Amino acid sequence: MSDRLSLNTLSPAAGSKTAPKRLGRGIGxxxxxxxxxxxxxxxARKSGGVRRGFEGGQMPxxxxxxxxxxxxxxxxxxxxxxLSDLDRVVNTEVTLExxxxxxxxxxxxxxxxxxxxxxxxxxxxxxxxxxxxxxVDIRITGSALEAVxxxxxxxxxx
Numbered sequence: 001m002s003d004r005l006s007l008n009t010l011s012p013a014a015g016s017k018t019a020p021k022r023l024g025r026g027i028g029x030x031x032x033x034x035x036x037x038x039x040x041x042x043x044a045r046k047s048g049g050v051r052r053g054f055e056g057g058q059m060p061x062x063x064x065x066x067x068x069x070x071x072x073x074x075x076x077x078x079x080x081x082x083l084s085d086l087d088r089v090v091n092t093e094v095t096l097e098x099x100x101x102x103x104x105x106x107x108x109x110x111x112x113x114x115x116x117x118x119x120x121x122x123x124x125x126x127x128x129x130x131x132x133x134x135x136v137d138i139r140i141t142g143s144a145l146e147a148v149x150x151x152x153x154x155x156x157x158x
Contacts, residue, residue: 078111083144084118086126094126095158096137114140116147123152130157 023035037044053060085104086094096112099105105112114126126148128138140148140155148155 074111077108078113079105079109080113080115081105082115082117083120083147086114086124086148087118087120087122089124092122092124094124094138096129110137111135112138114138114144114148116141116144120147120151120153123154124148125153126155127158128155 021031021036022029023031024033026032034044037048042048042050050056053062055061081099081104089098089102089104091098096105096109099112100107100109126138126140128136130136145155
């Protein structure tokens with residue numbers, strides 16, 4: 001019956017469990033007296049040690065390097081679109097939603113600016129919505145507006 005598996009005969013595999021270090025328990029343990037911390041110094045004390053990035057009192061690297069850069073929140077939700085991209089739009093009525101549906105803009109885009117780059121060959125009617133304040137969702141540069149009007153297009157409020 002000794003070969004039967006039962007709860008009182010279960011034990012971990014040999015060598016899989018190691019005993020914890022027992023610090024300060026005499027010379028014979030190998031970790032007596034100073035408990036593996038050496039003699040004196042900051043790291044030998046009870047709450048010894050230094051914080052991350054500490055360089056012994058020298059001005060730390062993260063404070064020696066200059067700080068730079070800025071990311072505008074508006075830049076995360078605004079994009080530019082070229083006249084040549086407007087030429088690829090299937091519908092002649094261009095709105096923010098139609099540009100997103102065509103895959104020309106990201107889903108989270110809230111502001112678009114049409115710039116003069118490339119050519120527009122068909123008449124497109126760009127419709128914008130007024131948002132809070134004096135913002136509009138689709139803006140257009142003066143030269144791009146002239147190019148759109150030259151082929152019979154328009155830029156008007158939706």
